[in-house]
Every structure is written in C-alpha cells, then in structure tokens.
Amino acid sequence: MPKRYEQFCHACRAVFPEDRYACPACGGTLGQRYDFGDARYCRDVMRRARRYWDYAPFFPVREPARAVSLGEGFTPLIRCDRAAAELGLSRLFVKNEAANPSGTFKDRCMSISVSKAVEDGDRAFVIGSAGNAGAAAAAYAARAGLPCYVLVPAATPAGRLAQIQVCGAKLILVRGTVYDCIRLIREVAPEMGWRNLTTAAVYNPFQADSEKAIAYEMAQALDWRLPDWVATPVGGGGILAGMANGFSDLLELGLIDRVPGMIGVQEDGCAPLVEAFKRDLAPDAIPTVAKPFGIAVAIADAYPLDGPAALSAIRRSGGVAEDVSGAEIILAQQLLARTEGVYAEPASSTTIAGVKKLRAAGVIGPDDSVACVITGSGMKEMGLTAGHLPKPPVVDLDADALRRAAGAL
Numbered sequence: 001m002p003k004r005y006e007q008f009c010h011a012c013r014a015v016f017p018e019d020r021y022a023c024p025a026c027g028g029t030l031g032q033r034y035d036f037g038d039a040r041y042c043r044d045v046m047r048r049a050r051r052y053w054d055y056a057p058f059f060p061v062r063e064p065a066r067a068v069s070l071g072e073g074f075t076p077l078i079r080c081d082r083a084a085a086e087l088g089l090s091r092l093f094v095k096n097e098a099a100n101p102s103g104t105f106k107d108r109c110m111s112i113s114v115s116k117a118v119e120d121g122d123r124a125f126v127i128g129s130a131g132n133a134g135a136a137a138a139a140y141a142a143r144a145g146l147p148c149y150v151l152v153p154a155a156t157p158a159g160r161l162a163q164i165q166v167c168g169a170k171l172i173l174v175r176g177t178v179y180d181c182i183r184l185i186r187e188v189a190p191e192m193g194w195r196n197l198t199t200a201a202v203y204n205p206f207q208a209d210s211e212k213a214i215a216y217e218m219a220q221a222l223d224w225r226l227p228d229w230v231a232t233p234v235g236g237g238g239i240l241a242g243m244a245n246g247f248s249d250l251l252e253l254g255l256i257d258r259v260p261g262m263i264g265v266q267e268d269g270c271a272p273l274v275e276a277f278k279r280d281l282a283p284d285a286i287p288t289v290a291k292p293f294g295i296a297v298a299i300a301d302a303y304p305l306d307g308p309a310a311l312s313a314i315r316r317s318g319g320v321a322e323d324v325s326g327a328e329i330i331l332a333q334q335l336l337a338r339t340e341g342v343y344a345e346p347a348s349s350t351t352i353a354g355v356k357k358l359r360a361a362g363v364i365g366p367d368d369s370v371a372c373v374i375t376g377s378g379m380k381e382m383g384l385t386a387g388h389l390p391k392p393p394v395v396d397l398d399a400d401a402l403r404r405a406a407g408a409l
C-alpha cells in the first residue's frame with residue numbers, strides 16, 4: 001500500500017520522509033497527517049468499512065494484509081433506552097469497547113503499534129501501563145511471537161496482572177504511579193533494544209491513529225448523524241483526543257456536518273484535566289496530581305500526557321470536563337449493567353456517572369442525545385463489583401428453602 005500520510009512535529013512543524021517516534025530536530029511529539037486529497041476514495045473507505053483494518057488507508061502500516069490482529073475494533077454501538085430513561089436523557093448509546101479481544105479499546109492501539117514495529121524490524125517491546133494497555137500489548141506481542149516487558153504500578157489489582165502474565169509477557173511491578181513507570185522506561189528502552197508501545201503520543205505517535213477509528217465506526221453505525229455529546233473517560237487523554245481527530249476527519253470529508261461536544265470524565269481522586277478545564281488553565285498548565293487515589297485505576301494518570309490535546313479538543317468542540325466520585329462510579333456501573341446488560345469497568349463507568357451529573361446540572365439538556373464510550377470490561381475487576389453487591393443466598397436441596405430464598409430476593 002502506498003504511504004498516504006506525512007509525519008510532522010507538533011512543536012517545530014518539521015516534516016520527515018522516514019517514520020520516527022520523536023522529532024529528530026527538537027525532540028517534540030509527532031503526529032500523522034493523512035492525505036484526504038481524493039475525498040471520494042476516502043469517503044468510500046469510511047462508508048464501506050466492515051472491519052477495523054478496512055481503515056488501513058488511515059493507518060501508518062504498509063502491509064495491512066500482514067497486520068498483527070485478533071479481531072479488534074468494530075465493536076457494537078448499542079442504543080440504551082432503559083438506561084436513558086433512568087438518566088433523564090432522550091437518547092443514549094454506548095460504544096462497547098469491552099467487546100475487544102483483551103477487553104479494552106487498547107487492543108486497537110496495540111494491533112497498529114505491534115504491526116508497525118514488526119514491519120520496521122523491531123524484535124522486543126516494552127510498555128508502561130495501569131494494566132489494560134499492558135494486557136493488550138502482552139496479547140499482541142504473543143500473537144506476533146515477540147517478547148514484551150510490561151511495567152505496572154505495584155498497587156495494580158492482582159486480576160489485572162494475571163492477564164498480562166498468562167500471555168507470556170515479562171511483568172515488572174514498580175513502586176510508583178503509571179506516570180513513573182513510563183518515565184522509568186525512557187531511561188532504559190534504547191539500550192535494551194525495546195520498542196516503546198506506551199499509549200501516549202509523546203512515546204508512540206501512532207497511537208493517535210487507532211482511536212480515531214472509534215469515531216469513524218460510531219458515525220457509520222449512526223448513518224452519519226452523531227449525537228450531541230460523546231463522553232469518554234480521561235486517563236492520559238489519548239482516547240478523547242484521538243476520537244476528536246476522527247470526528248474532524250469526518251467533517252473535513254463532508255460525511256458529517258458538525259462534531260459532537262466532547263465530554264471528558266475523571267475520578268475525583270485523580271482529575272488534573274478537570275481541574276485545568278474548570279480553572280480555565282492553558283493546555284500547557286495542566287497540573288500533576290501528587291498522590292492519585294480511587295477505584296478507576298485504569299485512568300489514574302498523575303499527569304495526562306495527551307491532556308493538552310484532550311483539553312484543546314474539549315474546548316474546540318464546545319464540550320466539558322467533569323469529575324465523579326468512587327461511589328457515583330459504582331452506582332453507574334450497576335445502573336448500566338442492570339438496565340442494559342453492559343458490564344463496564346470502573347474507569348468506563350465514569351462516563352455514565354459523569355453524564356448523570358451533567359444532566360442533573362442542566363449542562364446536558366433533556367432532549368440531547370449522548371454516546372458513552374465503554375472503554376473496558378467490568379470483568380477486569382469482578383472482586384470490586386462483588387464487594388458492593390448483596391451476598392447471594394445458599395440453599396440446601398429443598399424446594400421450600402428455594403421458595404423462601406427466591407421470595408426474599
């Protein structure tokens with residue numbers, strides 16, 4: 001496939017013929033600009049796509065036929081009328097990224113990043129992660145038959161670790177936050193010959209191309225009529241910024257006539273982007289949280305590396321950033337599972353909790369339509385869910401005991 005993009009530096013605007021992971025001139029963060037010159041062809045790709053890799057003309061990979069894939073992407077967009085009624089919304093959709101092979105949208109990024117790295121001759125990977133990106137990297141590295149080193153915070157819940165190790169990844173716990181893991185990698189990756197798959201554009205500029213497809217798929221599923229609002233959790237900020245880029249692409253191609261307001265949600269124990277939004281800070285003034293805490297471990301980024309891009313995208317779209325408490329997250333998780341059968345992990349349940357809060361505050365109107373991105377599966381952490389549910393009854397082999405127990409439920 002011919003190269004259909006140009007890589008550029010966000011900082012100094014330099015353009016390079018060869019793909020890089022950081023700007024060779026100034027060390028700045030890179031991005032890819034795809035060629036939409038043949039708009040009819042591009043619209044055709046968007047309309048006809050039925051699988052994630054059908055978007056290959058907008059991915060940085062030369063041989064998509066050899067992509068390292070596990071069937072990621074093209075996740076269901078589910079209309080949720082019962083949940084909408086409970087939240088006081090006219091219409092709610094969820095984009096269920098829990099349907100991805102490893103249970104989160106991180107598979108999209110790892111499919112592209114590992115495919116790209118294999119094409120370029122890389123032989124080993126490393127990633128700093130709160131657990132989900134590590135699990136996805138472990139799965140795609142296994143699929144590629146190559147070793148992967150995964151660094152996670154030492155406090156990461158055990159179930160998340162098992163998923164990484166069972167895929168054969170070399171797991172190392174770090175006494176620190178996700179942000180610390182990521183910084184530590186930077187020091188040793190070059191001498192170890194590790195390709196850094198970390199899902200932040202400053203280390204892995206190709207990640208931004210993976211999340212824009214969530215926007216493409218959503219628009220196609222809704223026949224190019226997008227909801228008023230799209231809510232995503234914000235950890236590093238990559239998914240929100242990536243989806244906003246995807247909506248811009250669709251606007252540029254004339255497939256949609258307006259972009260949705262982007263809603264970024266964080267947990268109150270780690271909400272630097274929300275703080276920057278509410279205090280009207282500049283994108284380069286987003287604070288670093290000294291001690292992140294909370295239950296949404298997948299988004300506990302002390303500093304959001306793609307936060308500046310996410311904050312700009314929220315403002316440009318007329319969107320909003322909001323934080324929610326752990327208790328609100330658990331209630332939202334139960335609400336979506338009980339009303340629709342969609343079991344979201346705590347990080348993803350922030351979107352439902354955030355939308356509920358913004359609806360109550362009147363920011364989201366009663367006639368507005370909303371799509372929440374359910375970024376990961378609740379099955380990542382069933383122990384936490386169980387702790388907030390009643391203990392089920394246990395009965396002997398006795399019909400009366402069953403009648404009594406059933407009557408009491």
Ligand SMILES: *Cc1c(COP(=O)(O)O)cnc(C)c1O
Pocket residue numbers: 104106132133233234235236237238239240298299345347348375376377
């Ligand atoms: C990584 C992750 C996020 C946050 O994505 P960012 O791009 O870092 O903002 C949200 N939810 C889940 C389940 C994740 O794994």
Ligand SMILES: [Zn+2]
Pocket residue numbers: 009010011012013014023024025026027028
């Ligand atoms: Zn530069």
